[in-house]
Amino acid sequence: MYNNQIKISLKINGQENTVHAPPDISALALIRDILKLKGSKEGCGIGECGACTILVDGKSVNACIMLAAQLDGREVLTVEGLNNGEKLSIEQNAFLENHAVQCGFCSSGLLMSTHALLSENPNPDQNDIRKAISGNLCRCTGYHHIVKAVGEAAKQSAGDENNE
Amino acid sequence: MKEAMTTSIGKSIKKIDAVEKLTGKPVFCADFGFENSLVLKVLRSPYAHALINSIDTEMALKISGVKGVLTAVDIPGKNVLGIINKDQPLLAENKVRCIGEPVALIAAENEEAAEKAMAAISVSYEELPAVFSAEESLKENAPVIHEKGNLLAKKTIARGNADQEFQNCAAVIENTYTTSHIEHVYLEPDAGAGYVNDDGLLVVYASTQNPHYDLKEIISLLELDEQQVRVIQTATGGGFGSRLDLNLAGFVALALYHLKQSVRLIYSREEVFLATAKRHPLKITMKTGADKTGKLLAIKARILCDTGAYGSYGIAVAARSAVHSAGPYSVEHVDVESSCVYTNNPFSGAMRGFGAPQVAFAYESQMDLLADALKIDPLEIRQVNALQNGSVTITGQKLEESVGIGNCIEAIRSHYKDACQNQFIKNTRPYQKRGIGIGCMLYGIGNTGTKNPASARIEIDQEGTITVFTGCADIGQGSTTIFTQIAAEVLGVTTDHIKICTADTKFTPNAGATSASRQTYISGNAIKQAADKMADTLLDQAASHLNADKANLILTNEYAVITNNPDKKVSFSDLAVSLHKKEDDTCWHGFFDPQTTPLDENGQGAPYATYAFACQLAIVSVDTLTGEVNVEKIVAAHDVGKAIHPEQVKGQICGGIAMGLGFALMEEFEPGKTISMKDYHIPTSIDIPDIEPIIIESNEPSGPFGAKGVGEPALIPTSPAILNALNNALGERIYSLPANLERVLEACIKSGNFEPKENDNE
Numbered sequence: 001m002y003n004n005q006i007k008i009s010l011k012i013n014g015q016e017n018t019v020h021a022p023p024d025i026s027a028l029a030l031i032r033d034i035l036k037l038k039g040s041k042e043g044c045g046i047g048e049c050g051a052c053t054i055l056v057d058g059k060s061v062n063a064c065i066m067l068a069a070q071l072d073g074r075e076v077l078t079v080e081g082l083n084n085g086e087k088l089s090i091e092q093n094a095f096l097e098n099h100a101v102q103c104g105f106c107s108s109g110l111l112m113s114t115h116a117l118l119s120e121n122p123n124p125d126q127n128d129i130r131k132a133i134s135g136n137l138c139r140c141t142g143y144h145h146i147v148k149a150v151g152e153a154a155k156q157s158a159g160d161e162n163n164e
Numbered sequence: 165m166k167e168a169m170t171t172s173i174g175k176s177i178k179k180i181d182a183v184e185k186l187t188g189k190p191v192f193c194a195d196f197g198f199e200n201s202l203v204l205k206v207l208r209s210p211y212a213h214a215l216i217n218s219i220d221t222e223m224a225l226k227i228s229g230v231k232g233v234l235t236a237v238d239i240p241g242k243n244v245l246g247i248i249n250k251d252q253p254l255l256a257e258n259k260v261r262c263i264g265e266p267v268a269l270i271a272a273e274n275e276e277a278a279e280k281a282m283a284a285i286s287v288s289y290e291e292l293p294a295v296f297s298a299e300e301s302l303k304e305n306a307p308v309i310h311e312k313g314n315l316l317a318k319k320t321i322a323r324g325n326a327d328q329e330f331q332n333c334a335a336v337i338e339n340t341y342t343t344s345h346i347e348h349v350y351l352e353p354d355a356g357a358g359y360v361n362d363d364g365l366l367v368v369y370a371s372t373q374n375p376h377y378d379l380k381e382i383i384s385l386l387e388l389d390e391q392q393v394r395v396i397q398t399a400t401g402g403g404f405g406s407r408l409d410l411n412l413a414g415f416v417a418l419a420l421y422h423l424k425q426s427v428r429l430i431y432s433r434e435e436v437f438l439a440t441a442k443r444h445p446l447k448i449t450m451k452t453g454a455d456k457t458g459k460l461l462a463i464k465a466r467i468l469c470d471t472g473a474y475g476s477y478g479i480a481v482a483a484r485s486a487v488h489s490a491g492p493y494s495v496e497h498v499d500v501e502s503s504c505v506y507t508n509n510p511f512s513g514a515m516r517g518f519g520a521p522q523v524a525f526a527y528e529s530q531m532d533l534l535a536d537a538l539k540i541d542p543l544e545i546r547q548v549n550a551l552q553n554g555s556v557t558i559t560g561q562k563l564e565e566s567v568g569i570g571n572c573i574e575a576i577r578s579h580y581k582d583a584c585q586n587q588f589i590k591n592t593r594p595y596q597k598r599g600i601g602i603g604c605m606l607y608g609i610g611n612t613g614t615k616n617p618a619s620a621r622i623e624i625d626q627e628g629t630i631t632v633f634t635g636c637a638d639i640g641q642g643s644t645t646i647f648t649q650i651a652a653e654v655l656g657v658t659t660d661h662i663k664i665c666t667a668d669t670k671f672t673p674n675a676g677a678t679s680a681s682r683q684t685y686i687s688g689n690a691i692k693q694a695a696d697k698m699a700d701t702l703l704d705q706a707a708s709h710l711n712a713d714k715a716n717l718i719l720t721n722e723y724a725v726i727t728n729n730p731d732k733k734v735s736f737s738d739l740a741v742s743l744h745k746k747e748d749d750t751c752w753h754g755f756f757d758p759q760t761t762p763l764d765e766n767g768q769g770a771p772y773a774t775y776a777f778a779c780q781l782a783i784v785s786v787d788t789l790t791g792e793v794n795v796e797k798i799v800a801a802h803d804v805g806k807a808i809h810p811e812q813v814k815g816q817i818c819g820g821i822a823m824g825l826g827f828a829l830m831e832e833f834e835p836g837k838t839i840s841m842k843d844y845h846i847p848t849s850i851d852i853p854d855i856e857p858i859i860i861e862s863n864e865p866s867g868p869f870g871a872k873g874v875g876e877p878a879l880i881p882t883s884p885a886i887l888n889a890l891n892n893a894l895g896e897r898i899y900s901l902p903a904n905l906e907r908v909l910e911a912c913i914k915s916g917n918f919e920p921k922e923n924d925n926e
Contacts, residue, residue, distance in 0.1 A: 038195035039188015043351045044433040048841035051351055079188035092186040096178055099811040102819065103640025104185030105192065105351040105401030130849040137841075139349050139402050140640050142818030143849040144857075145811070 010071045012037075013081030021068050027061075028052045030068035031078060039079035039108045043137070050136035053109035054078050060116040062135075079108035082115065090160065091115055094153035095146070102140035110136045114150050122158055126151070172649040173869045176811035177659055180645045181399065181638070191399035193355035193371055198426035201357065202231055204419055205278040206429075207268040207285055208438060209260035212508040212836075213294035213307060216258050216287060219268060224284040229277030232423050233285060234269040239418065241387035245410050247377055247677075249317075251310060252474035252511070254385055254414045260289070261309055262473035262510050263836060264438040271419050271427060294508035296835070298447065298470040301507045309473065309506040316471055316504040317479045319486040321558055321767030324497035326451075329462035333453030335537040341450065341526040343901045345470075345833040346443035348515055349846050350639075352401020353436045356416040359426035366393045366420045370413040371400040372667075373637050374677040379669045381410045382417040390669075393417065397667035403639040404823070405514030406440045408679050409476055434840045441513025442833055444469045444481045444504075446522040450489070452530040458538050458545040462497035463558075465489045465526070469504045469512070469519065476513030478504040483612045485519030486767060490558045491527040492569040492606035492777050493549035498558045500767070509835045514679055516820070517876045520607055521827060521883060525901060528603050528884030532891065542602050542888070543580050546779070547573050551606065560768040566872065568803025568862035569604060569777035575801035575858045576602070576779045583783050583797075595789045597917060598796075599893025603885030604779045607877045608772030610682040610758050617757035618683070619673035620690035622651060622698050626744050628722060628737030630655060631663040632694075635675035636687045638666060641875055642812040643683045647691050649808055650868050654695035655702075656719035657736075673753070681776065681873030684808065686756050688868035694754030701752070702739050709734045709742070759866070774864045776877040777803040780821070782885035783853075786893045788917040791909030793829055795853040795886060802857070805864035805872035813874050817857040820878020822847045828883035832902050 005020040012035065019034055031037050031054065040063055043051035047065035054063045055077040056070075082089040088096065091114045101107050110133055117124055117132035124132065129150045130143070138146065181191070190196045221233040236243055236257040245252045256267050268285055272278035293307040300306055301314045308314065330336050356370040366388075372378050375395040382393050395413060412429050419427045431439065451464040467485050471478030482504035489500050502519075535545040550569045556562050583600045590598065610616050621633040632651050638644040648662040655662075665671055675687045699719055706724030707714040710732055717724050725733040743750050758773035781799040786792070800817050807813040826847045838844050863870035883901060890908065891897040896915035898907050912918045 032195075037188070038190035038192075041192070041352070042194070043353065044841045046433070046840060046842055049351060049433075079186075083187050088183070088186065092183075095186055096182050099176065099179065099815055101179055101182040101185055102642070102815055103351065103400065103402040104182065105640075107185050108188050111186065130852075134848045134850045137349075137351065137846060137848065139351055139404070139823070139846060140819045141815055142820070142822035142847075142855060143852050144818035144855050145815055147849065 006069055008068055008072045010074055010076055012076040013078060023069055025068045026064055027066040027068050027071050028063035030071065031063060037078050037080050041105055041108060043105065050109045050113065051106050053112040053136060055112055055116055058116065058119060060113050079111055082111060090156045091153045094149040094156060098145050098149035098152055100141065100145040100149035106136055106138045110146060114153060118154055118157055122154065124154055170653060172652040172659055173808050174810065176809055177645065177649065179642055180648065192352055192401060193357055193369055193398040194430045197357055197428050198359045201426040201428045202271045202273060202419065202423065203275050203278045204415055204427050204429035205270045205282055206266045206415060207270065207282050209256065209263060209265040209267055211260055211289055211291055212263050213292040214260050214289040215292060216256060216260065217290055218288045220286040221268065224270065224281040227277055227280050227284060229273040230270065230281045231273065232271040233281060234418055234422060238422060239385055241385050243385065245381055245414065246475050247408065248477060248479045249475040254418065262508055264510060265473065269415050269418060271423055296507055296509055298468040298505040298507060301505050309508065314506045316475055316506055317482050318501060318503045319483045319767060320765065321486050321498050321500040323558060323560065323766065323768065326462040326464045326497040326499035329497040330451065330453045333461050334456035335534055336451065336453040337530050337533040337537065338451040339530065339899055341448045341529065341899050343446050343522045343525065345445050345835060346515060346827060346831050347437060347833045347844055348404040348406040349844065350402030350404055350406065353433055354411045354431045354440065355429065356412040357428040358416045358420050360420050360424050366417055368393065368395045368413050368416050369398050370395065370416065371407060372397050372413060373403040373407040373639055373679060375637060375667045375669050376635050376674040377677060378410055378413040382414060385414055386417060386421050394670040397637045400637060400639040403678065404516045405679060408514045408677050409441055411440055437838060437840060441476050442510050443515035444471060444478065444512040444519060446485060446519065448523060448526040450526045450530055452534060454534050454538065456538060458534065458540045458548045460493055460495040460549050463490050463495050464499040467502035467523065469502065470507050470509055471504050472507055472509040472511040474511040476511050477518060478512060480612060481519035485523045487559055487608065487612060487771055488520040488606065489523045489527060491524065492551050492604050494551055494555050495558060516823060516879050520605065520876065521880045524603065524605050524880045525884050525887060529887060529897065532888045543573065543577060546602060546604050559763060559771055561770040563775065566774055566805055566862045566864040567777065568860045569606065569779065571860045571862060572777050572779035572801040572803050573604065575860060576781050576799060579781050579799040583781065595787055596785050597788055597893040598783065598785045599889040599891065601782045601885045601888030601892055602779065603881030603888065605877060605880040607681065607776045607880060609685050609774050609776060609873045610680050610772055613760050613762040613769055613771035615757055616676055616682060616686065617755060618675040618687040618690045620675065620687060620694050620754040621673055621751060622694040623751045624698065624736065624740045626741050628735065628740045629663060630661060631665060632691055633665050633672045634687055634691060635667055635672040636683050637678045639678055641816060642809060643678065643687065646684060646808045646812065647688065650688050650692050651695045653869065654692060654699055657722050661722060681875040681877065684871050685774065685867050685873050686758060688871060689756035690754035692754065692868045693756060694752045697752040702736065705739045705743060706734050773866055774872050776872045776874060778877050778881050780881040780885045782889040784886060784889040784893060786890065786908060786912065788912040791905040791912055793890065793908055795825055797854045798882065799856045800858065801860055802874055802877060803860040803862050804874045805867045806861050806870035807859045808869060808871050810859060813859055814857040816874045817878045818855050821855055821882050822852050824879040824882025825851065825886065827901060828886040828903060830902055830904060
């Protein structure tokens with residue numbers, strides 16, 4: 001539709017990147033289709049389900065209702081940026097150990113909301129956790145094991161900080 | 165004793181595919197594609213009921229980038245789908261029966277060209293009168309939806325003489341209950357892809373619950389042989405029944421057949437809502453009678469299931485809703501009829517429970533009403549009537565073992581007592597009412613009175629690597645993980661020594677559908693049988709290697725070992741090498757089909773080989789000025805036979821409760837109105853209460869290590885428990901689901917609770 005492409009420069013998962021993209025695509029389309037990072041999912045396309053949650057400058061957002069152009073000059077973190085090679089992040093490991101994954105389609109988004117929560121509030125209580133992930137729909141788990149996993153991740157990361 | 169000795173069974177090991185999902189690997193169908201894939205789009209009917217006079221595709225085909233527009237005439241084989249009854253075309257022929265029915269399939273080089281082609285296809289429709297309620301559809305002058313008539317099926321259960329027995333009852337309760345269309349809302353929108361390989365094989369990838377069924381339908385549509393098509397299940401983001409239909413693999417295959425080029429088809433959420441099955445709305449009129457001790461004497465029910473435009477799993481829903489209409493209780497006099505009726509609504513199909521959640525809402529409401537009429541405690545009336553080992557069900561089936569409903573009820577008792585004691589103490593606001601409710605259920609594992617076998621295979625290679633092959637589609641519930649536990653337990657190895665290959669029609673045997681809570685029990689048994697055969701061969705081989713008596717050998721840690729002389733042992737790899745050398749079989753097959761008998765014309769028979777049971781307690785509070793319901797807590801006791809993976813069992817229970825809560829309080833798909841997630845709400849993390857799952861293990865002798873199933877049972881007791889709690893809070897019962905804000909507020913007003921009052925609970 002548009003022959004004109006715009007230039008978008010962003011730092012994604014620690015790497016500087018410049019891409020040319022149509023001006024009307026979503027941040028999610030940029031991440032999935034142009035940068036080929038498939039961890040962020042499209043579950044609804046209208047910002048209801050949270051499967052596309054990414055962090056932009058540390059804040060969690062729904063990538064499906066954000067324009068790609070809005071990522072210009074920003075720092076983006078997706079699920080692929082959490083683990084360090086084989087070594088899972090604290091959140092990923094807590095989800096694994098606490099059986100918080102069923103179908104796994106919502107997992108990426110939940111991990112990003114968890115990451116955002118723990119950076120803002122290292123000691124969340126049950127209510128904080130439930131509120132922080134309330135924008136991430138899950139149809140499989142009833143959130144029980146997810147809430148537990150987020151709590152464990154918080155404990156773990158608090159523990160890590162104490163060690164430092 | 166036996167329990168203490170298990171090495172894998174009963175252990176909550178890490179889920180096999182969790183790491184790749186947690187690290188964002190491209191495992192779902194929309195995450196990967198094949199080079200130069202064409203984009204597929206489906207043109208759908210805007211009319212609920214119309215004749216198609218013509219479809220003109222000429223203009224669409226002229227659009228640059230459009231590679232093909234396919235309609236019914238392009239289907240070389242039988243253009244009719246359905247796992248139970250065949251009545252649904254892949255692409256409409258001369259008539260459409262619901263909004264959203266597929267009419268044409270477009271293949272184009274990109275989305276834009278495909279969209280343009282959609283708009284350029286000219287379909288000449290002639291609208292017909294339509295009917296949107298099952299009752300209207302059965303009337304004499306109703307529009308005819310299918311030539312053979314609008315009644316798809318009627319299932320009857322007749323036993324004793326219910327009408328006469330009601331006269332002997334101390335209390336008789338009769339009410340009508342209704343439920344809504346429900347959308348599955350699995351998080352992953354349906355997706356499919358495929359390519360044609362160098363040998364001309366059509367390779368179809370799809371998110372599906374039954375790849376072997378998909379294969380069967382595709383070869384029938386395309387008039388091909390089994391060897392010409394391969395269906396591979398990709399990671400599947402939930403299913404809950406909807407992906408038992410051929411949601412999009414048929415379109416992928418049809419395009420591959422004609423265009424010989426790789427393709428992909430990804431539904432938007434709106435298309436998922438428009439195109440896929442819904443839960444059947446049921447209208448249930450139920451009459452229940454008991455003597456003065458609360459003992460049930462007779463039930464009568466008339467059930468209408470709206471299956472919409474097509475049958476899908478409708479006949480199963482009619483059968484299951486009838487068979488489950490008395491719940492987990494003994495009752496001698498039964499008169500039940502369940503009819504499945506075509507309408508011009510979206511087609512209804514399988515959804516977690518197949519009619520059992522709908523009838524549970526009715527029979528458990530009736531139990532509370534009887535308890536109230538007879539001044540009996542709601543928990544007691546359930547225990548009085550609970551099935552036991554040796555009881556006979558309403559289909560005349562004697563249940564010999566593993567009837568755990570009594571234990572489930574007992575497990576809830578102390579929580580129930582505590583809740584009753586705290587009911588009024590804990591109220592803090594004057595406009596808040598707290599209520600306590602119980603919901604019980606039974607659920608037959610596997611298909612209803614029909615064959616539903618699973619096959620499995622296990623192999624050992626020369627290095628001693630063991631691989632399980634199963635056609636079972638893991639859609640998130642974790643079947644793949646527990647199958648490795650079953651094989652590992654039998655073979656005396658840890659689960660990381662078991663490789664598993666699943667749900668690929670080229671390599672795996674048919675395991676049937678991931679539905680009816682059947683895979684742990686049925687495929688689990690097939691895998692156990694194959695592993696048992698392998699263990700037997702390994703022991704034979706080891707006996708001759710070690711010159712020992714087979715009876716004195718055990719398999720442990722990849723060795724066959726002499727029990728009283730552990731130093732004498734031989735490794736699996738050595739045994740495998742010698743088997744391979746001798747050209748002995750290194751591949752073992754397992755097969756299991758549950759022992760059932762079909763239901764006769766009176767609905768008598770043994771439709772299931774085993775049943776799961778459950779009792780849940782719900783504590784709710786209601787804001788009587790707004791109608792807002794807060795579910796505070798749910799305690800859920802589930803008899804699963806044996807929990808092979810306890811945390812996965814709890815995961816099913818908690819997930820089922822969330823879905824049951826949505827069914828009870830908020831979910832309603834309104835055909836023609838509900839478009840997307842903006843107007844269909846499922847529970848969020850804030851809506852879900854504290855859940856306390858309790859696992860009851862009443863060993864099922866025919867199950868793998870005693871296991872039954874839990875997937876659907878988890879959901880079934882929740883809505884009745886919540887609705888009974890609402891009635892307990894307000895003194896006013898709601899007979900239609902969902903009990904949304906409007907209905908609850910109406911109940912608040914009717915019951916006089918809307919009036920601002922001082923806190924009268926204290």
